[in-house]
Amino acid sequence: MKGIIPWGIGAAAVVVWASVAAGQAASYHGWRVVEVEARNAAELDAIVSLGGDIWTHGHGIGRFEVLFSPEQYARLAAMGVPHRTMIENVQALVDQERARLGAGGPAAGAGDEWYQDFKDYEAVIARIVELGATYPELAQVETFGLSLEGRELVAIRITGPGDPTDRPGLLFTGTQHAREWISPMTVTYIAERLLEDYGQDEAVTTLVDSAVVHIIPIVNPDGYAFTWAPDGNRFWRKTRSDYGLECIGVDPNRNWDFAWGGEGSSGDSCSETYRGPEPFSEVETQAVSAYIVSHPELAAHIDFHSYGQLVLSPWGYTSTLPEEQPTFDVLNSLMAGAILETHDEVYVAGPVYTTLYPASGVMPDWTFGAEDILAWTIELRPETAGQGGFVLPPDQIIPTCEEAFSAVMALGGVVTSPLTVSLGEALPPFARADEPTTLAAVVLEGTSTLTSLQLRYRFGTDAGYQAAPMVPEEGVTFVGELPPGEAGQVAEFYIEAVAASGDTVTDPPAGPDAPYALSVWDVHVAFADAMESDTGWTVGSPDDTATTGIWERADPEGTAAQPAEDHSVDGTMCWITGAAAGSSTGANDVDGGSTTLTSPRFDASVPELFIHEDTLLTYARWYSNNQGANPNQDSLPVLISNDDGQTWTELELVTENAGTWVVRTFSIAGIIEPTDQMRLRLIARDEEPGSIVEAGLDDVEVGVIGIQCPGADYNEDGAINIFDFLAFQAGFLAQEPCADVNQDGVYNIFDFLAFQGLFGGG
Ligand code: 0X9
Ligand code: ZN
Secondary structure, X not given: OOOOEEEEOOOOOEEEEOEOOHHHOOOOOOOEEEEEEEOOHHHHHHHHOOOOEEOOOOOOXXXXXXXXXXXXXXXXXXXXXXXXXXXXXXXXXXXXXXHHHHHHOOOOOOHHHHHHOOOOHHHHHHHHHHHHHHOOOOEEEEEEEEOOOOOEEEEEEEOOOOOOOOOOXXXXXXXXXXXXXHHHHHHHHXXXXXXXOOOOOHHHHHHHHHOEEEEEOOOOHHHHHHHHOOOOOXXXXXXXXXXXXXXXXXXXXXXXXOOOOOOOOEOOOOEOXXXXXXXXXXXXXXXXXXXXXXXXXXXXXXXXEEOOOEEEEOOOOOOOOOOOXXXXXHHHHHHHHHHHHHHOOOOEEEEHHHHOOOOOOOHHHXXXXXXXXXXXXXXXOOOOHHHOOOOOOHHHHHHHHHHHHHHHHHHHHHHHOOEEEEEOOOOOOOEEOOOOEEEEEEEEEOOOOEEXXXXXXXXXXXXXXXXXXXXXXXXXXXXEEEOOOOOOOEEEEEEEEEEOOOOEEEEOOOHHHOOEEEEEEEEEEEEEEOOOOOOOOEEOOOOOOOOEOOEEEEOOOOOOOOOOOOOOOOOOOEEEEOOOOOOOOOOOXXXXXXXXXXXXXXXXXXXXXXXXXXXXXXXXXXXXXXXXOOOOOOOEEEEEEOOOOOOOEEEEEEOOOOOOOEEEEEEHHHOOOOOOOEEEEEEEEEOOOOOEEEEEEEEEEEEEEEEEOOOOOOOOOOOOOHHHHHHHHHHHHOOOHHHOOOOOOOOOHHHHHHHHHHHHHO
């Protein structure tokens, strides 16, 4: 077991990183990358003790990807733990890549052509130097040190003309890890886009004019060169330093002088996470850290790695969240959101320690912890080894660069603005006529501080804007209330923040000229259930075959696949498939077929005298099917019936593994005719071959929205008399929706007759 360094993070979750024979392998013939699943601590130990090179890293118990030699794989296969091969023959993949690069060569290309394939150390540096020469007014290229083997450590600094003294600095670093070839491509692309689009694209121009961008494309030149060398190793990760120990190389991303030597780093020279003999033992981390210290303007930093598609904020060394977590939360989702919008790729965002695994002595912990720079690790494409792992197909380069650039622009926008204000949550589907609508805002301070925050709103486009205060709720989150309006009106609003600098910032950016808009409606609640008590849901159907994980109303116990809490703000109960955690993730999940949950019957018919706009069904659901031996092969149908369960219409087929409660709202009027015989149904199922399936449901609400008309008591004073007739007449002239009594879309004599009918009848 030499060279295997397990470390504990508590009783249940143990994360381990094997020492690697791969580091020494010249050829990977017959080696394979396998996704393994450790179902418990003992299995995790056993898998790790095989000594494979762990390529992706989960939370210990669970699934992760490992590079195994043929011997290691034979032992894995004999162990009987669930696994599947992601890359059958690693050498074939390497050969293919080498042949392609040999044929096309990493030669310089013009424009986008350069990004058609990966580039070696010389080509990347040449590109950076060329950028500096092409844009001398904007860019400066500097060699700030030498690697151990004497290669230049190069930075490009980009800022617009004028005095840069007060401009905040942004730092983007690449290639700490040699085998992560998409990293230098990405940071080079960032430099290139900033320079090329300057003066063309407004956001880029603003960013370049108001910030100083520092890009260090290759932090570990010797390691990178080694992954390209004919007698090198494509999967080399570390530096090339030799301390006369058993193995050479130090993980630069465990060598930084912040929490150095802690959890998630190794003292074994043969480990892929060898931290080195002392903090900053490597000349490369020394030089890069000195560069950073000499640029005190730096305010934010992203260190680009691959792979896994993750946006990771500090800390790596501890599970304790930083005080700045609310800011990281906002920026994590801002960047992940910007990435998603670019090419629809999901990057999971969160703190390193909980999202990935503990790691000490990492660069972003140092830039954040020691230098007070907001810092991230972004793990680029692909998501899994099935898509090549470190050997990313070259057609992935440009899209990966583009999505990373979106994250950079999102971060840059925040850092260079006095304030950034945004809606805290998605817009609600409508505003209520009977009670205020609570709206949340998030304010991030960039180059200034917040002095006042208001919700500015109006009902109807002729009215003037009114102001309501927004008060601090927690950290960077503020809340305010949009007062109730009248059904049928449109509420327009925007959030206005004033900075100490005197700048006013609004969301949406155009403020009153292009505000948010919500229709105001009366709501007739047809059904509302937070699952805290028994309201008559039924479990089971004749087709059900599941043997475990049957739906139950309970307070769930958390597992890797199931929530630890229900969804409701108040309360603890929800519907869940097998609430108990059991001995492993797969203990009480759905097995052996389906289990059906059906709501009680509810009346969603349109009330009397109600001008029907829509019928909205909202629920919070949980679904997990990305673990186990055959992940992502099941699905969860959500069905609705308007004939008391005789026939069903599909609302959605859930396959998304969100890892959180997901709230969905459906306009059911567009899907099914609402009646007084409605039911909702969820079928959780684990079909052959078996996998881990967990589902949950909470906070179901059905609202009929529209305008509740007063009928004969038109002025709503409780008495039916001549004044109602006069009120109706006024309403008719003002073309109030309720004055179109027969709802035929025109205001005419027939409405008078219809009102007379109500009047007479009332
Ligand atoms: O382990 C690492 O160094 C990084 N992952 S990789 O697979 N590219 O090697 C992640 C480091 C993340 N840690 C922090 N930023 N704290
Ligand atoms: Zn890395």
